Amino acid sequence: MMHLFKVYSTWIGYELRPLFIIKQLGFTTLAHIILLMVKLRCYWTKFVKGVSMDLTSLLESVTIDYPSSTEIIISGIQFHSSKVRKGDLFVAIRGLKVDGHNYILEAIKAGAVAIVGEENLNNLSVPYYRVSNARKALALLASEFYENPSRRHMMIGITGTNGKTTTAHLLRYILESAGISCSLIGTVSHYINGMEIPSTQTTPDALQLQQLLYQSQDQVVIMEVSSHGIDQDRIHGIEYDLALFTNLSHDHLNYHKTLEDYFQTKARLFTQMKRNGVAIITSRCNWGKRLIDQLLTKKSSVKTFGDSDRDQIELIVVKSESPLKVEIREGDKHYIVSTSLEGIYNFWNVAAAWLTARQIGIKAAIIQNALQSFPGVPGRYEVYSHPNGAQFIIDYAHTPDGFFQFLRTLHARKPSRVIHIFGFRGNGDPTKRHVMLEISAAWSDRIILTQDDLNDVEPESILEQLHGFANDFEGKHCMVIEDRTKAIEYVWEQVGKGDLVAITGKGIETYDQYFALPCKSDRDTIQYLLNKETR
Numbered sequence: 001m002m003h004l005f006k007v008y009s010t011w012i013g014y015e016l017r018p019l020f021i022i023k024q025l026g027f028t029t030l031a032h033i034i035l036l037m038v039k040l041r042c043y044w045t046k047f048v049k050g051v052s053m054d055l056t057s058l059l060e061s062v063t064i065d066y067p068s069s070t071e072i073i074i075s076g077i078q079f080h081s082s083k084v085r086k087g088d089l090f091v092a093i094r095g096l097k098v099d100g101h102n103y104i105l106e107a108i109k110a111g112a113v114a115i116v117g118e119e120n121l122n123n124l125s126v127p128y129y130r131v132s133n134a135r136k137a138l139a140l141l142a143s144e145f146y147e148n149p150s151r152r153h154m155m156i157g158i159t160g161t162n163g164k165t166t167t168a169h170l171l172r173y174i175l176e177s178a179g180i181s182c183s184l185i186g187t188v189s190h191y192i193n194g195m196e197i198p199s200t201q202t203t204p205d206a207l208q209l210q211q212l213l214y215q216s217q218d219q220v221v222i223m224e225v226s227s228h229g230i231d232q233d234r235i236h237g238i239e240y241d242l243a244l245f246t247n248l249s250h251d252h253l254n255y256h257k258t259l260e261d262y263f264q265t266k267a268r269l270f271t272q273m274k275r276n277g278v279a280i281i282t283s284r285c286n287w288g289k290r291l292i293d294q295l296l297t298k299k300s301s302v303k304t305f306g307d308s309d310r311d312q313i314e315l316i317v318v319k320s321e322s323p324l325k326v327e328i329r330e331g332d333k334h335y336i337v338s339t340s341l342e343g344i345y346n347f348w349n350v351a352a353a354w355l356t357a358r359q360i361g362i363k364a365a366i367i368q369n370a371l372q373s374f375p376g377v378p379g380r381y382e383v384y385s386h387p388n389g390a391q392f393i394i395d396y397a398h399t400p401d402g403f404f405q406f407l408r409t410l411h412a413r414k415p416s417r418v419i420h421i422f423g424f425r426g427n428g429d430p431t432k433r434h435v436m437l438e439i440s441a442a443w444s445d446r447i448i449l450t451q452d453d454l455n456d457v458e459p460e461s462i463l464e465q466l467h468g469f470a471n472d473f474e475g476k477h478c479m480v481i482e483d484r485t486k487a488i489e490y491v492w493e494q495v496g497k498g499d500l501v502a503i504t505g506k507g508i509e510t511y512d513q514y515f516a517l518p519c520k521s522d523r524d525t526i527q528y529l530l531n532k533e534t535r
Ligand SMILES: CC(=O)N[C@H]1[C@@H](OP(=O)(O)OP(=O)(O)OC[C@H]2O[C@@H](n3ccc(=O)[nH]c3=O)[C@H](O)[C@@H]2O)O[C@H](CO)[C@@H](O)[C@@H]1O[C@H](C)C(=O)N[C@@H](C)C(=O)N[C@H](CCC(=O)O)C(=O)O
Pocket: 079, 080, 081, 082, 092, 093, 094, 095, 096, 097, 098, 099, 100, 101, 103, 200, 201, 202, 203, 204, 205, 206, 226, 227, 228, 229, 232, 234
């Protein structure tokens, strides 16, 4: 029943809480019936009857090949042929793996009434619109079909190698504490109208993104913006009120090839600002400094956070031993930051969220209060206690800098030993692996290499690499236990009071393979071992 309410509420774009209905039975029920009827009518008009769209005015550099027609009526848009239904427009994308143009006939057979693509085609049975960039076309068409929903919201985009999710969750929590309704689109989940929707991508494809924005009735939308999302034009056409840059460091070089290209891609987010938009950037890393200079040269509005008195928000470490004591200086005012988050890196995320909330006009006292009760981010620095006094910490660190920041935070707790369990994603950047091992070796006493997501890569090739690494780092007591659940169980049985065990890379994500223990995630495995202990 609860699930049905959730589905209904998300669809209707209106937060419906069962308690609220019971309390206000009568008027609320009537209001919902009217709302439902209006929504059903819109649904009928849009998704069944279809909407008329003038593609030539919508698309950039469009050529109508055959048969000529500027206006079409469509009841949906798809870019995967298997999802096409009668009345849909199919956008053919030249992908990284396959070419969407090869699926045009399949899409027409499934009922597509028009096609958008990049190739020269003139023998199709439905109108064909040739564009120079089909990914951009998809984004523009989806935005138009869903009534340009980003224009209804205050749009906040957050990019950077690490800290996007944490900053986004902090900011949403602060804004909601201040009474501002807030959607969040990102890695852990999407939160729309107070409802949680499972997420499979940090930045969803343009179609899903516009659908989510259309569903959202929230005032503000916070989006985590990945470099893949920018590069693949998933956010094309969206203009941001506020855009944040958390940091940039070694990652995704399998996709971007060079850090320079990775940076330039991230920097593109800041070309999609509203006229009065503000860029919020860290001055702590050289890439951030470069972006600040670049934007100031173009006379863009830029606010910075960092550790200098020239920054709008200066982070001052009052006490560096655990527990950390940190202050925020804003103008000539100093505020103590009290939060359950650990690690200086999380205070950089706090600084980014603080500066953004201040741009929106939230009072400092409200931010301070919200930070005190912030519950943390799922899968980031989650601490579990072993009955014998050891502690297990699940975290999402999966980059060299993430490793460094996270592991040095563990050290500040002065543990007897740090044991680090991790693996490498099948389709992740292979150039960062050795560096990550070096950092782990420097900051932990034992390394257990194990499996992470395979992502279509043969397990043998990953395991071969893990064994190679174990040899390289043998002096650091590095070993391989292939099965992730067994690796955790092995360590669980070895540790004692004062030991800290870091399990990194997956956070709350579920395993993409079956392991020996009947567990679906790192959390699940810890819970399983805890239950076994108390049985
Ligand atoms: C590697 C990568 O980024 N791929 C993205 C890309 O897909 P692609 O170009 O590879 O697509 P393809 O498989 O070659 O297919 C080409 C076209 O043919 C179509 N097709 C294909 C088969 C068929 O039978 N019929 C058909 O119509 C496809 O729908 C597609 O339009 O374009 C798609 C549309 O936007 C994305 O959904 C897809 O993301 C994949 C699923 C993905 O998960 N990518 C990861 C790397 C990603 O984006 N990660 C970032 C976060 C990174 C981080 O910070 O850690 C994210 O934002 O989630």
